[in-house]
Amino acid sequence: MFSAKRSAVRFVPVLAAGALLIAGCSDVGDSASPTSAETSVSAGQSAIPAGVNATDIEFLEGMYPHHSQALDMAKMVEGRTDNAELVALAAKIEGAQGPEMAQMTETLTKWGRPDPSSMSMDGMDHSGHGVGMAEMPGMMSDGDMTALTNATGAEFDKMWLTMMIEHHAGAIAMSETEIADGLDPSAEKMAEEIIAGQQAEITQMTAMLAGE
CATH class of the missing domain: 1.20.5 (Single alpha-helices involved in coiled-coils or other helix-helix interfaces)
Structure with missing residues (x-):
């Protein structure tokens, strides 16, 4: 034993x-x-063209739907207000942001990214480079857009100006991130133009609100 x-x-x-x-x-x-996550990151990084980084891609892929919502808001003006200055400002926003969206599409497709006009908000999160709607500062909720749609006259004017100021401030914040961390000169130039143009419009809209 x-x-x-x-x-x-x-x-x-x-x-x-x-x-x-x-x-x-x-x-x-x-x-x-390598883990599947590491493989995914590596694959995403290898897809980025030389001279471009993830911040550049996030900026353009996020700014496209951001601009798209601003255009939706601008198009609501017709038939809801007789404020001539607001009508002119909405037309100015459409005239500036529409061409910028076309430029974003051209640049992203050149970089091998999907056409942003064919993607949903959630689709912007693919490959680890895009951003979702909730991550974009200044974006209005569905409830906000519905409330704006249902407003008219002075109520619409005040709501539209207040929302567009917030929307522009969000675009400026996104552009500042691109300037600080981006790499592509064309994306950085667009960011600078967005800041200059939208900051001037914020000043105008703030004065319009104060004068009501």
């Missing part, structure tokens, strides 16, 4: 050593093989 116990005691360390050896081999294998 005593002899059997001693044999059992001697066998336990051998099993433990074997288990450690197997675990060690498993760890080595895991470290040598």
Whole structure:
């Protein structure tokens, strides 16, 4: 009986050593093989053209739907207000942001990215570079847009100006991030133009609100 116990005691360390050896081999294998997340990141990075970084892509892919909502708001003006200055401002916003959206589309497709006009808001999150609607500052909710749609006259004017100021402030924040962290000169130039144009419009809209 005593002899059997001693044999059992001697066998336990051998099993433990074997288990450690197997675990060690498993760890080595895991470290040598990239995870699916690492593979995805690597694949996404390799798809970025030279001279462009993820910030540039996020900026254009996020700004496209941001501009699109601003155009939707601008188009609501017709038939809801007789404020000539607001009507003219809405036309100015359409005239500036429409061509910028076309430029974003051209640049993104040149970089091998999908046409942003064919993508949903959620689709902007693919490949680790896009941003979702909730992450874009200044975007209005569905409820906000519905309330604006249902407003008319002075109520519409005040709501539209207040919402567009917030919307413009969000675009400026996104543009400042691009200037700080982006790499592509054309994207940075667009960001600078957005800041200059929309800051001037914020000043105008603030004065319009104060004069009501």
